[in-house]
Amino acid sequence: MPRHPSLPLTETTYLILLSLIKPAHGYVIMQEVDRLSNNNVKIAPGTMYGALDNLLKQGWIKEVKSEDKRRKVYQITKSGYDVIEAETKRMHKLLNLAEELMRGES
């Protein structure tokens, strides 16, 4: 199976997509990414806005209706979901390979 052309993803992109399986706005995404990464990935507002803008343009996320007039709420799309699925498979293979080789060495 040919690899998805957009892989590998950056850690930031991967975590943002993961946190958008449920609909969320920018601030919630930031908190979610912080939590998912055990406080290792902190996304600043300029970077967050740019990342969401790019993901929208790529069609990996979409805007969803919300009652909040001031904040846009986003959610992952089918193609966005395909991307994280492909990326997760890729990392799985890599992890299995690494574990196998490291076990063999010791």
Added chain:
Amino acid sequence: MKQIIKRKVFLFKDLDKQEAWINSFRKEGYRFINKKFPACFVFEKIDDKVPITRIDYREFEKSSEYQNYIQLFSDMGWTVVSSRKNSGVHYFQQNNPNSEDFIYSNKESYAEIYKRYSQQALNWSIIFLFFFTIFSTGDISYSLFNPRTAFLTPGLWEMTGWQFWSSFIFEIPFALMRLLSKVIWLVLAAWMGFEAFVNKRKYNDLIHNSN
């Protein structure tokens, strides 16, 4: 509250230098509160610690998108200080005065500021070049490359002596105005083209040094 106005011209926008310059007054207790056109920065003297100011560059098509942007910064602890939907340059201040945080958390996304500004400057350059071509062609009888044609006094170049000089000198300001009204578009186009180049180079440098 005591306000002071400091003037400084940043020729190529120089967003990073602008930011450093604004923040250099924190030590003296001056908080940046507004940017006014042209080259006019308003500060106020405060007794508390002065929060850090960061600059972003972004264009917006819709007001709702702009509002969403300002709200995101506000949610993340940044108060907007000076910004309009179409101002391109936006000034934010960190709510916590002890923090030296950035509004970008990686170099790639920070570098994009300069790419966006470069693109915008290039667009302006093309628009000004378009104006220049419009005003340089058509039913206008004088040409930039032949300044004599900007003098419209009938028979001027056939006159001699005192009559020539008095008519010639009298018309100089008018001829200059006719010529300048064209040249200005070319100057603006070249200026914006240069800004586009300088900022694109800055973007390339930042991306290159990020590894």
